[in-house]
Amino acid sequence: MRSEAWRSELTGELARGLPAGRVITGPAVIKGYAHDEAEWAPYGTPAAVVRPRTAEEARHVVQVCLRFGAPVVPRGAGTxxxxxANAIEDCVVVSTEAMTAIKEIDPLERLAVVEPGVVNDDLxxxxxxxGLWYPPDPASxxxxxxxxxxATNAGGLCCVKYGVTRDYVLGLQFVTGTGELVRVGRRTxxxxxxxxxxxxxxxxxxxxGLITEITVRLRPAREPEHTVAGHFSSVVHAGHAIAAVAEAGLIPSALELVDRHCLAAVDAWKHMGLSTEADVLLLGRTDGPGPEGELEADTMLACFERAGATFAVRSTDQYEADALFEARRLAYPALERLGPVLTEDVCVPKSAVPEMLARIEEAAARHDTLIANIAHAGDGNLHPLLITRPGDEAAKRRAQAAFEDIIAAALELGGTVTGEHGVGLLKRDGFSTEAGPAVLALNRAVKDALDPRRIFNPGKVMAYQPEGA
Structure with a gap:
């Protein structure tokens, strides 16, 4: 625990090199920056929150923190x-929320240069x-x-066909662990x-490092999509449909699963009437041009029907189709209204999706825990959502046990502990198991090379303390 004098000296030094209002020390405001949306992940109290507006201001923050040995916790929108993005005690949280410039969109080179605080949908x-498109589209x-x-290599609904964030990042500017401002990557x-x-x-x-600018690849605007919806009596039956789509050689532009718990939560909030029609909703989209897209949609519909859909149809109403996908995006916030939600993010081979969904149901029964399921089903990225009642400590312990069982099952089936949310704090043990000692040592070697003082987000991903802690 640092002294009050140390905190005062740190915040004073931060403020001396920045315009007024960049450094925040008020306890009420700081509290709102202490953690992200991860249920039950531990967090501490920052010594300060800094909201830089330029790369040089961000560099100043890192240089001061290096002199004081203060941990730096980068933070985006906190989603x-x-x-x-959880604070550790006496860290400096660096929020990029004020770095919102879209500096350049180049139609010829099909790239954009943005600051890190730009909201995905705004880009x-x-x-x-x-006439261009930035494909990564997380539900948030x-x-x-x-x-x-x-930071998390986010994916989203269309990543099954178009890839994840890493596939679109051409170059970065960031502040290093020695306080230098560097550029890596390219524009070519x-x-x-x-x-x-x-x-x-x-x-x-x-x-x-602390990212201050990002150059991303863009694609031409895509063809209109065809939407296929299927109702299934269980997540396992829907899993067989997912496998059938892959076996047919289709690469859908989206393939999303929403189970009855999610549908009921969305209905209770938005009154869409979805849960009266299906126990499990599987939503698929294709965007091939002309007759090719039509054929892909018809093939997907046939896959749903062969896998046992109780109802399957190609939507001819774009408004209705968009509403179904909006329900998918609303599933998580709708479930949050019911109580604390512990979110999983495992990814397994597509052939293992039916078995993984069955294992999730078994974990729910074994630990007497309500588990709702949403999934980027086309690439095997499953999001079981473990829901408890507020204040129910016994239910919390059962949910955490189910959480660990799901991680173990994903690894047993050849999967990974996280597809897009990141390891953070919640999955450090799972990552250690997945990586093994030799690979974990390589990760630590990279960390030490780029962040020799260990000031950047210590304790995240791997159990790694700040230097001298």
């Missing part, structure tokens, strides 16, 4: 679900005005920022000079 809207896209998306279509340091930063969860 994370693994505790990756997509700006690109659309140039109306609120989450590009910097946060880069090709380039293999040196190690892929930009790729290394993507998914590093703020543990290797």
């Amino acid at each position: 994370g679900l693994s505790g990756g 997509r809207a700006a690109c659309a005005g140039h 896209s109306p609120w989450s920022t590009i910097g946060g998306n880069v 279509a090709k380039g293999v000079a040196g190690y892929d340091l930009a790729g290394l930063m993507v998914g590093s969860e703020g543990t290797l």
Whole structure:
């Protein structure tokens, strides 16, 4: 625990090199920056919150923190679900919320240069005005920022066909663990000079540097999508439909699963009437051009029907189709209204999806825990949502046991502990098991090389303390 004099000296030094209002020390305001949306992930109280507006201001913050030995915790919009943005005691939280400039959109090179605080949907809207498209679209896209998306290598609904954030990051500017401001990556279509340091930063969860600018690849605006909806009597039957789509050689532009608990929660909130029609809703989309897209949609419909759908149809009403996908995006906030939600993020091979869904149901029964399921089903990324009543400590312990069982099952089936939310705090043990001692040592070696003083987000991803702690 640091002394009050140390905190006062730190915050004074931070403020001396920044415009007024950048450094926040008021307890009531700081409290709102102490954690992300990860249920039950531990957090401490920051010594200060800093909201820089330029890369040089961010660099100043890191240089001061290096002199004081103060941990730096980068923070985007705080929508994370693994505790990756949670404060540790007496850290400096660096919020990028004021770094919101879209500096450039280049239609010829099909790229954009943005600051890390740009909201995902705002970038997509700006690109659309140039006939371009930024594909990564996490369910939190109306609120989450590009910097946060880069930190966790976020995916989203269309990543099954179009890839995740790493596939679109061309270059980065960031402050290093020695306080330097550097650029890595490129703007050209090709380039293999040196190690892929930009790729290394993507998914590093703020543990290797403080990102201040991002150059992303763009695509041309895509063809209109065809939507297929299927109702199933169980998540396992829906899982067989997911496997059937993969076996048919289809690469859908989206394939999303929403179970009865999610549908009921959305209905209770938005009165959409979905839970009266299906126990499990499977939503698929294809965007092939012309007759190719039509054929893909018909093939997907046949896969749903063969797998035992109680009802399946190709939507001819775009408003209705968009409403169904909006219900998918609303599932998580709708469930939060019921009580604390512990969110899983495992990813398994597509062939293992039916078995993984069955294992999740078994874990729910074994631990007497309500588990709702939403999933980016087309790429095997499942999001079991473990729901408890507020204040019920016994239910909390059961949910945490189910959480660990689900991680173990995913690894047993050849999967990974996180597909897009990141390791953060909640999955450090799972990551250690998945990686093994030799690979964990490589990760620590990278951390030490780029962050020798261990000031960036210590304790996240791996159990790693600040230097001298």
